[in-house]
Amino acid sequence: MVTGGAGFVGSTLVDRLLAEGHSVDAVDDLSTGSLINLATARSGRGGEFTFHQLDVRSADLRELMARRRPEVVFHLAAQTDAGVSTARPLFDAEVNILGSLQVLEASRIAGVSKVVFASSGAIYGEPPSAAIPIKESQPQLPLTVGGVAKKAVGDYLLAYRDRYNLEFTALALANVYGPRQVAGGDASVVATFAGRLLGGEPCTIFGDGTQTRDFVYVDDVVDAFARAAGRGSGLLMNLGTGVETTVNDLYRVMAAAAGSDRRALNRLPGSGAPDRSCLDPSRAAIHLGWKPWTPLAEGVAATLEWHRTSAR
Numbered sequence: 351m352v353t354g355g356a357g358f359v360g361s362t363l364v365d366r367l368l369a370e371g372h373s374v375d376a377v378d379d380l381s382t383g384s385l386i387n388l389a390t391a392r393s394g395r396g397g398e399f400t401f402h403q404l405d406v407r408s409a410d411l412r413e414l415m416a417r418r419r420p421e422v423v424f425h426l427a428a429q430t431d432a433g434v435s436t437a438r439p440l441f442d443a444e445v446n447i448l449g450s451l452q453v454l455e456a457s458r459i460a461g462v463s464k465v466v467f468a469s470s471g472a473i474y475g476e477p478p479s480a481a482i483p484i485k486e487s488q489p490q491l492p493l494t495v496g497g498v499a500k501k502a503v504g505d506y507l508l509a510y511r512d513r514y515n516l517e518f519t520a521l522a523l524a525n526v527y528g529p530r531q532v533a534g535g536d537a538s539v540v541a542t543f544a545g546r547l548l549g550g551e552p553c554t555i556f557g558d559g560t561q562t563r564d565f566v567y568v569d570d571v572v573d574a575f576a577r578a579a580g581r582g583s584g585l586l587m588n589l590g591t592g593v594e595t596t597v598n599d600l601y602r603v604m605a606a607a608a609g610s611d612r613r614a615l616n617r618l619p620g621s622g623a624p625d626r627s628c629l630d631p632s633r634a635a636i637h638l639g640w641k642p643w644t645p646l647a648e649g650v651a652a653t654l655e656w657h658r659t660s661a662r
């Protein structure tokens with residue numbers, strides 16, 4: 351079962367699991383996700399697929415899981431808009447903390463063997479430069495509402511493992527990019543640049559563009575989720591490239607791939623965004639046998655191609 355299965359990462363995971371021949375249930379309230387992302391899944395190729403339009407906060411989730419009896423639950427459903435987290439922290443907590451707790455309760459009652467959780471690099475806050483790339487041993491001192499929720503769910507996962515033997519793997523995602531990502535917010539700068547470059551519009555870089563991010567391609571991330579179904583139990587693992595890319599470099603790579611020689615516009619820095627962000631993936635290499643394999647130029651080219659042909 352994939353919660354958030356109609357979203358960017360979730361739908362890509364659904365496709366991957368179906369291609370491996372698994373039977374997949376996707377749960378999504380379609381608040382931001384779209385059935386268009388599930389067109390391949392619903393086409394009937396690969397394993398058996400069922401979509402359930404349901405809010406993970408709903409008590410009906412227990413009945414659904416009891417009926418469908420998933421072996422593994424991949425929990426990706428989340429309120430992912432940083433602006434909403436800041437403006438409506440109570441709503442954010444309802445979805446991201448209480449909704450996740452509902453998923454854990456339903457999983458426990460249904461006898462699920464494992465929950466694989468989509469956590470985030472935001473759990474680490476902004477560690478000192480010497481701690482970059484960030485390892486999982488870094489203290490979790492989140493500075494954003496979204497990061498606090500991911501940390502809280504990580505704590506619940508530990509407690510549920512200890513008290514109820516509900517197995518888990520938590521994957522801390524860096525800046526995921528790729529086809530199906532919708533523009534808006536810091537995490538989706540690739541989608542924003544893609545839309546604007548292809549539309550012939552200028553791209554805006556906040557600050558001088560020397561701030562760094564760790565851009566990891568969605569297919570690589572989904573590969574780690576699939577591996578985590580059977581490995582890496584009881585662990586938090588980073589899913590990043592370990593490579594820092596400045597926003598200026600990202601723009602250069604993307605503009606070249608889009609065939610644009612237009613310069614980006616620089617604006618005053620946005621508030622609250624970290625200067626440097628990069629996750630060390632060594633633990634995932636050891637415990638999942640996972641490595642990100644898609645070079646930025648290749649991932650960006652595939653993303654631009656998707657925007658050219660299928661963007662909504």
Ligand SMILES: NC(=O)c1ccc[n+]([C@@H]2O[C@H](COP(=O)([O-])OP(=O)(O)OC[C@H]3O[C@@H](n4cnc5c(N)ncnc54)[C@H](O)[C@@H]3O)[C@@H](O)[C@H]2O)c1
Binds near residue numbers: 358377470
């Ligand atoms: N994309 C990234 O760079 C990134 C980085 C760190 C962590 N993550 C995490 O990975 C997961 C997937 O992210 P994404 O980028 O695919 O986001 P997304 O917004 O595309 O997907 C989230 C999905 O959850 C669904 N959803 C929201 N509230 C729900 C609810 N109450 N009940 C049921 N479904 C609900 C949405 O409709 C959407 O389809 C999220 O948990 C996110 O926090 C993503």
